[in-house]
Amino acid sequence: MTDRTDSAHHGEHGEAKSQRSYHHLDFINRELSWLAFNQRVLEEAEDSTNPLLERVRFLSISAGNMDEFYAVRVAGLVDQVRAGEGKKSVDGLTPTQQLETVRHQAWRMQQEQQRIWHSVRAELAKTGIVIESVDKLHHSDKEWLDKYFEEQVFPVLTPVDLNPTHPMPFIPSGGQALVLRLRDVDTHKHKADGLVVMPPQIPRFIRLPDKNGQIRFIALEYLIAHYTKRLFPGLHGVPTGMMRIVRNLDVDLEEKAEDLLNTFEKAVQDRRHGVCIHLEVEGTIPKHLVRKLGLERDEVVLLPKMAGMGDVKQLIVSDRPELLFSPFHAAMPQRVLDHDGDCFAAIKEKDLVVQHPYESYDVVVHFLQQAAQDPNVLSIKQSIYRTSHDSPIVHALIAAVEAGKSVTAVVELRARFDEEANINLARALEARGVQVVYGLAAYKTHAKMILVVRREGERLQSYAHFGTGNYHPSTAKIYTDISFFTCDPVLVEDAARLFNYATGCAKPHLQALCCSPLTIRSTLVELVQAEIAHARAGRPAQIWLKMNSLVDPQLIELLYDASQAGVSVKAVVRGICCLRPGVKGLSENIEIHSIVGRYLEHARVFAFGNGEGLPSPYAKLYISSADWMKRNMDRRIEAMVPITDPAAHAHILNQIMVVNMRDTLRSWKLLPNGKWERMAPGNEPLSAHDYFMAHPSPAYGEEIAPVGSESRTGVAVQES
Incomplete structure (x- = not known):
């Protein structure tokens, strides 16, 4: 391929020096742009060309996205405002101005989610997927519910009456609680406010036995509300509202920590108790609850239909395939099949490009598994930013160690919301003999690379995989990404130098890779x-x-x-x-x-x-x-x-x-x-x-x- 540029070689310190000065109006606010993206996701929930249960999935995804937005981006703005920071964003807004604008736009989006849910729920009912009310259930259904409540729900509930001797129980981020007004059974006088934290071990939507061809669910809060007498004997509990908390989930890590793993493990544990940053309320709750959570009025969002919209994904049932996208089964790349599954032979023929999920991510797993089993392979290096629970990639690395190969894993602890999983992964790999490195404290290792060194005759041949996505076999089924396999001498040598940079800090001299x-x-x-x-x-x-x-x-x-x-x-x-x-x-x-x-x-x-x-x-x-x-x-x-x-x-x-x-x-x-x-x-x-x-x-x-x-x-x- 001919080089047609006259530009200089790659420098290390190039700065984008603009030819003119730009005004803040030339830029779009980052936070508002993210909300606009989530609005596009939400629009998919209303798009009738999507199957109905997939629309439910998009609605759930948009709600989950909002949780992360509040827990990280809004929390960051709140921290800036409370610290009195006045630094403006690239579009010219102060943290206070951004926070006010973002909260208003986020509130509008959550109201839109409520409207779409009302419509989608009605469409679900027409197709025979119904959320029932306890009062309208048949006697046989109530008998089933009695048993389910006694055996599965009641043992894990902790009802609390909120008086001075019973302080506010801890509710984790994403946790929900049913709020009740407790009255004396005889005098009907208000005795206290009650709270029942929804147990995360129990699904939000409990599937009832199918009846008359219908798939039926009962919401957990409906079930708990029905049995308040069991929870508060001698009192009459009237449910008044549902509340759902989102906490500040960002993690600050001391870059000069002597023990990065233990320091970060403690930071992740502390995050669980992050300050409340957002409260969703369905119905009404007492004002003193809001005060106990340390929230301001503008940090509370009132919802007409349902708090915790992300839970609607539990309604996506596999036994209604006509309401889902048609199944798609990705195949292995043809060139690998042409070489009878030998990845090394396929890559040696020429560079291999694989587009996921249209071509199977199993090729990446197979590449590692083949390397682990091949007696001619001497070493494997891999960077891991995110991966799945019980990942076959991790099993392949462990199998390689057990086969006597040198295996190095650069595990990034700071992959947001996967920190705990990566800590556990690092400990498990170390326990099996993998050399685990956490990269540079000042920089997240986000590159996606595998380097395999193989003896071929009298020489060593290296094979590299570069990806645009994470080594996560589960998300690889829904994320579009590119895998690039090569044994090009320049690229594999650069890959080795980049791994050495991640593990040893020395700045690499790269020939082609940037x-x-x-x-x-x-x-x-x-x-x-x-x-x-x-x-x-x-x-x-x-x-x-x-x-x-x-x-x-x-x-x-x-x-x-x-x-x-x-x-x-x-x-x-x-x-x-x-x-x-x-x-x-x-x-x-x-x-x-x-x-x-x-x-x-x-x-x-x-x-x-x-x-x-x-x-x-x-x-x-x-x-x-x-x-x-x-x-x-x-x-x-x-x-x-x-x-x-x-x-x-x-x-x-x-x-x-x-x-x-x-x-x-x-x-x-x-x-x-x-x-x-x-x-x-x-x-x-x-x-x-x-x-x-x-x-x-x-x-x-x-x-x-x-x-x-x-x-x-x-x-x-x-x-x-």
Whole structure:
């Protein structure tokens, strides 16, 4: 592949020096952009083209996202306000202004969730999935409930009357409690306020025995409310409301801690008792409860239908497949099958690109398992940011140790909300003989890499895997990511040096690979500046980007410079985007889309035309673990991998990126005013998700043909 740029070699200290000063109005607020993303997720719950139970899933996901938003982002703003910090965001808002605006938008979204739930629940009832009321149940059902309550629920309940001798019980983040007004049975006088914390061990929606073809549930709070006499003998308990708490769940870690594992383990334990940051109330609760939780009025949200909307995912039953997406079973990559499952032989033939979940993530697991079993393999190194419980990847690493191989795992303890799992993982791996390293205290290790060293004859041959996603076999079924396998001598040598950087701190001299915090930013600066030079010289100048978040102010300003120079910039940004596209004189040559649908877009791909229009075999093409955020550029160990093999290059650019750019059925477009609107299907409607399910492993080097006729599913497919 010919190099058509005149840019300098990758430097370590490149800064995005903009050609002009930009105003805060040129940027979109990060927190509001995230809320806009979650609004797009919520819209899927109302989209009638999605199966009904999948709409329930989207509703649950949007609620879970809101929990994390409150627990981390809103909590961070509250901390800034309480500390009296006045530093403005890139769009010119103080922490106080952001907090006020964000709370209002979040409140509106939660009210929207309530409205959609009311509609979806009615549709569920029409299809025979019903949430029952205890009062309307048949006598036989009540007998079943009596037994269930006595055997499964009553033993784990702790009813509390909230008087001075019974202080407020501890409720964890996400915990819920039923609030009651307790009256004397004889005088009916108010005696106390009662509280029953909902036991997390019991499902929120309890499935009753099916009846008359209906799938029936009873909400746990309805069940508890029905048996208040058992909980408060001699008192009449009248339920008045449900309350649900969200706590500050961010973890601060002392970077100079002598024992990183033990220090972080304590920090995670302390987090459980983080201060209350948000309270959802369904119905009414006494004001003194709010005071006991230390909450202000604007930290309480009143909900008309249901607190804890994330729990509706428990209604997604497998015995109604017609209300779910059609099952999709990913196959192993054809080249691996052609080599009878020998990953090393398939990779040695040429670089291998695998797109998940359309091609099975089992290929990554199989690669490790084969390495563990192969007597010629000497060592395995792997970075782990997130993985699943009882992961087959972890079992493969342990099997490799037991087979006498040298195994090193770089485990990142600070993977948010997976900290405890990673602590347990680290201890388990150490106990089995794996050399566990926690990386650099100042930087999260976010790069996704595996390096296998194998003896082949008289020489050692290394094989590397670079990914855009985590080594998590469960999420790999719903996250779209790219796996890249190679034995290219330059890339595998760079991978070894990057592992040594993560474990030994010495700055690596990399030949082709780029890494944060050293060279990704400077390389991106050079690549964008090269496109600006092409535009000014009258040559084609294009940039295609795909990522989760576009936030870094310096890189955004550089893209503004590129637009003004005549560079065409197109980006697919799943989540947060602080760049304001399509503004005359600022960004009229920039177009931002977001794909939201069955799968969660997670791959990071960066393409630069290199003096040619895209797609082009001369383009500079990279995959990465890093989004364009300051933390990914400056505070994490990340990898950005150049794709130079012609077949792999064509696979990613001509196929994966082209289809993403052409998607209209699941895409949204970002407008200059910061709002998002659904794209019109157009004359050639295309869903990237449906397309790749139908074409999971296109022929290498084959360019995507013009979109042809529509299929029976309404998805345009390539003509054969």
